[in-house]
Amino acid sequence: MAQSLFMSLKQRHPETVIDVLAPVWSQPLLARMPQVRRAITLAPGHGQLGLLTRFRLGRSLRHEYYDRAIVLPRSFKSALIPFFAGVKIRSGYRGEMRYGLLNDIRSLDQQVLRQTVQRYVALGQARKAKLPPVIPLPALRINADNQLRICRKLELSHERPVVGLVPGAEYGPAKCWPVKNFAKLAASLNDKGIDVWVFGSEKDRAAGDKIVEIAPQARNLCGQTRLEDVVDLMALTQAVASNDSGLMHLACASGTEVTGIYGSSDPDYTPPLSEKAKVIYLGLACSPCFKRICPLGHTDCLTKLSAEHVEAILLDRDEFIPN
Numbered sequence: 001m002a003q004s005l006f007m008s009l010k011q012r013h014p015e016t017v018i019d020v021l022a023p024v025w026s027q028p029l030l031a032r033m034p035q036v037r038r039a040i041t042l043a044p045g046h047g048q049l050g051l052l053t054r055f056r057l058g059r060s061l062r063h064e065y066y067d068r069a070i071v072l073p074r075s076f077k078s079a080l081i082p083f084f085a086g087v088k089i090r091s092g093y094r095g096e097m098r099y100g101l102l103n104d105i106r107s108l109d110q111q112v113l114r115q116t117v118q119r120y121v122a123l124g125q126a127r128k129a130k131l132p133p134v135i136p137l138p139a140l141r142i143n144a145d146n147q148l149r150i151c152r153k154l155e156l157s158h159e160r161p162v163v164g165l166v167p168g169a170e171y172g173p174a175k176c177w178p179v180k181n182f183a184k185l186a187a188s189l190n191d192k193g194i195d196v197w198v199f200g201s202e203k204d205r206a207a208g209d210k211i212v213e214i215a216p217q218a219r220n221l222c223g224q225t226r227l228e229d230v231v232d233l234m235a236l237t238q239a240v241a242s243n244d245s246g247l248m249h250l251a252c253a254s255g256t257e258v259t260g261i262y263g264s265s266d267p268d269y270t271p272p273l274s275e276k277a278k279v280i281y282l283g284l285a286c287s288p289c290f291k292r293i294c295p296l297g298h299t300d301c302l303t304k305l306s307a308e309h310v311e312a313i314l315l316d317r318d319e320f321i322p323n
Contacts, residue, residue: 001117001249002072004273006035007136008121019064021081028228029250032140042081049077058084070123071102091123116270137273138253140231147232154224158236162195163314164251166242167211168204168222172292174264175243177302177310179207184307185241185314186215192315197221197237199230199247241314248272259314263302264289278313280305 002020009016020030021040030039040061043053058081067089069082074095082090083101091104098105106123112131113119121133151158167182169175186196196215198208200222208220225233230247231254234240239257242248244265251258252274260272262281266288272279281287287301294301 001138001270001273002120003033003035003138003140003253004117004136005070005072005120005124006033007138008133009124010035011136012125019066025227028226029140029231032143032228032231034141051080054080055084057081058086061085072120072123076101093119093123114268117273135273137275138249139255140250140253142235142254143228143232146228147236150225150229150233151236154219154221156197156219156233158195160193160195162197162237163189164234164237164240164242164256165196165198165211165218166200166240166245166247166251167198167207168200168247169243169245170203171245171265174289174291174294174299174302175245175262177243177261177263177305179210180214181305181307181310182207182241183211183214185311186211186218188307188311190215190217194238195219197233199225199234199240239314239317241310244270252277257317259310261302261305261310263287263299264291264294266290280310280313 006018009018017037018035019038019040020036021042022030024041027039030036043050062085066085066087069087069090071079071082071090071092074093076096076098079092079098079101089104090102092098092102093106093108108119113122117135118132121135122131125133165182165186167179189196196218198211198218198220200208202223204222208222212218212220231250234251234254234256237256239259240251241259242251244260244262248258248260252272258272258274258277260277260279262279267279267281282301282304284301286296289295
């Protein structure tokens with residue numbers, strides 16, 4: 001979602017040079033963003049202050065003479081490095097007593113800026129700019145050579161139509177459509193002559209294995225790919241069906257068709273950023289609760305979504321109309 005901010009900055013000021021301070025895992029994705037000159041690694045892990053490390057990194061960046069830093073997280077520690085680097089203008093939303101660290105503190109009106117991506121893009125605009133801002137849709141570069149390499153390595157063919165499935169969500173089970181439903185969907189797609197690739201991290205391998213048990217023609221790629229590989233493989237699919245997750249947003253940025261399945265989260269808050277995306281959301285009285293685990297114990301917002309319902313929406317696209 002931060003790429004929308006980078007795109008907005010470049011659209012208004014094409015000469016802008018953008019460096020991004022981010023965790024090491026995000027560097028391969030930043031390398032696929034043409035708006036970004038370079039990624040700077042942030043060594044301290046999630047939840048770690050790492051004051052001395054942040055001080056040393058900030059001081060090492062002083063020679064860059066940055067005009068502006070846009071601090072997206074609302075934490076105290078996220079504002080330290082721009083301060084230590086002596087950046088002239090340091091913009092961010094009010095939060096965690098950052099006065100002094102930031103010198104361009106913005107108030108966040110959550111009724112006007114309902115979406116996370118709107119909040120990011122708005123930080124890059126002038127204080128009196130009209131809100132909510134126009135959102136450029138993320139688009140990552142696709143590497144054809146890497147596509148060929150990873151297909152050869154994993155023995156993947158895309159001669160037939162391919163649908164990607166994303167059964168995981170890092171946030172928690174209240175975001176996850178039941179694996180048995182993903183499996184039923186995969187089996188039905190295979191029966192229609194459509195190949196299925198299951199995407200996810202090593203944590204999702206067990207879910208992928210359960211899908212393959214029911215749909216043996218499907219390929220479980222969980223834990224076998226890097227993030228940049230997932231982007232390139234998703235670009236080869238005709239569509240991706242995904243829980244509301246980071247990989248759903250990657251699918252959007254890869255250019256494929258996306259069907260986003262929402263449970264405890266709100267599609268108005270973190271929508272799939274693509275003109276090719278569709279959303280499935282029951283909008284029950286208890287939704288969205290934003291909980292990791294269903295507080296009512298039933299997760300009806302997801303369990304009441306049938307595989308047939310998702311398949312009907314997923315296949316309602318020109319790519320799947322027989323010649």
